[in-house]
Amino acid sequence: MNTQIILAGLKARPVRTGVGVLAVALEVVLILLLVGLTNGAIADSGSRVAGAGGEIIFKNGESSYVVGMNPAVLPVKMVPEIEKIEGVKVAAPIIAQTEVGGGFTMIWGIEPTSFEAMSGGLRFIEGKIFSRPDEAVIDDRISNDKHLKVGDSLKVLNRPFTVSGIVENGKGARVFIPLATAQDMTRPDSATMFYIKLHDKKQVKAVIQRLKDAFPGRDVVDADDWLSLMFESIAPLLGLVFNVIVFVGVFIGVLVIFLSMYTTVTERTREIGILRAMGATKSFIVVLVLQESLLLCIIGAIVGIGSSYLVMAILKGIYPTLSVLIDSGWVFRAVLFAILSGIIGSLYPAYKAASQDPIEALAYE
């Protein structure tokens, strides 16, 4: 029976219902998209770093796992020493930089010979590897995103480059520039990290141990563990960012649900008076208001989830390089937060409704 009263109430005020649903949907979209974009950017960058081809990643001990944020502090002269370690086939020095704008773009400074020996080489769709300091290789997603062809000009970290080749995406960065140019832009004769290729993949653990013993203070990591280590290392920051996103989302939800339910309760003062006159208890009225708000939030959450996937598809169409990762855990949490906003936002209106004096409520015009 409550359902009939609630549904009739929602149907009788379509604008108010629509606005309430949209506001909750907006809350869900805000949470899912912002979290999804953050997670997507990190996961995409991490998986490309891990998938570059080497089995081991060698970095400075104090450097972060978010490689694009690290300074180039490893001397390139370490490469021959690393290659002397038993099991190491090749060590490729890399300078990793991140460009922010239209998403995060990872830029790697590479030395073509060692990078090819380590990764098996970039797979060219068009053009070739750079031969001049101001040439760059881009991946197909950047090419599609920015409509760039071989020979076109491109600005990388505020410096002009010419596209010399377009490669398949997935191997490290989206933009590759000569290591020497990258060093010129950061620190000479240095690298952010070394990618290490082994003679035998099965020897990863043993080689890692040997490298750690030989280079104390440096961080030597199995490339397969990179993604999880990266998430682990930025978890506190990520947690803070997500908390802010959730807080803003829930705050919007609470505010709109409060306004919506407060208006409803005021508009329906007389109806509440009728129910109270018929003997409806205060808890009956509170439950009625909360149930209506809850239904509004559930519909809003469903619309929000659908809209999030729709917006995600549209964004991916506009920005092919953009990665959005909406996982089921966050979908579940977004629904919970929407319901929570509904409950918090309708508490006072429910209390106000239940506290109405039946005589005054019946006299309300």
Add this chain to the structure above:
Amino acid sequence: MSVLLETVDLKKTYKVGKIEVEALRGVSIRVDTGEFVAIMGPSGCGKSTLMHLLGAMTRATAGKVFIEGKDTANMNDAARTEIRRTKLGFVFQKFNLLPALTARQNIEVARKIYGKPRTQEGDAHLAEILALLQIDEKLDRKPSELSGGEQQRVAIARALTNRPAILLADEPTGALDTRNSEIVLKMFQELNKRLKQTILLVTHNPELAAYTNRLIEMRDGLVAVHAT
């Protein structure tokens, strides 16, 4: 016949700003089971205040209101709510149906609030009321699709569905034309005769009193006349 409702020296004072207004100044009345009584008087005589007190909607300043022997005059909100739910049925001047619900749903709301599971006996009782009120074919209509008289008959069915001890009707024909007023009042008479329903009708219209068994006339917050 047993005493169903009784007030003893009932007083109610309101504060309007800094001024105290004595709406009831010591009202003592008795209504027996199965009676159809009219409380009549001009505007401001205190009949609506008396109705609110008999309907357990507010507390008395002094005196007592006994409904089936229980003093409701100073009960707390929860206890008065229970009295309204279990002992009383209300019919208002403006019908007060929930506009978004159909006639059937309006009646079901009252059953839901009553909180007891539906029984065959209860369904049969409702069917009898609906037949008597001649609205059984209009139950799927919303209030806006019913005439005033039909809306008031739905409101009466809603008030009676849980078999209240007393039906309190506050100016039930105030919003109706003469023809519909007559229909509604005759239905009150039928309900009183056939179902032995105790009815207390508040009105300012002397013509309505003719349909009842007994008249209580009020003036200036006091009972002026008891007449049969």
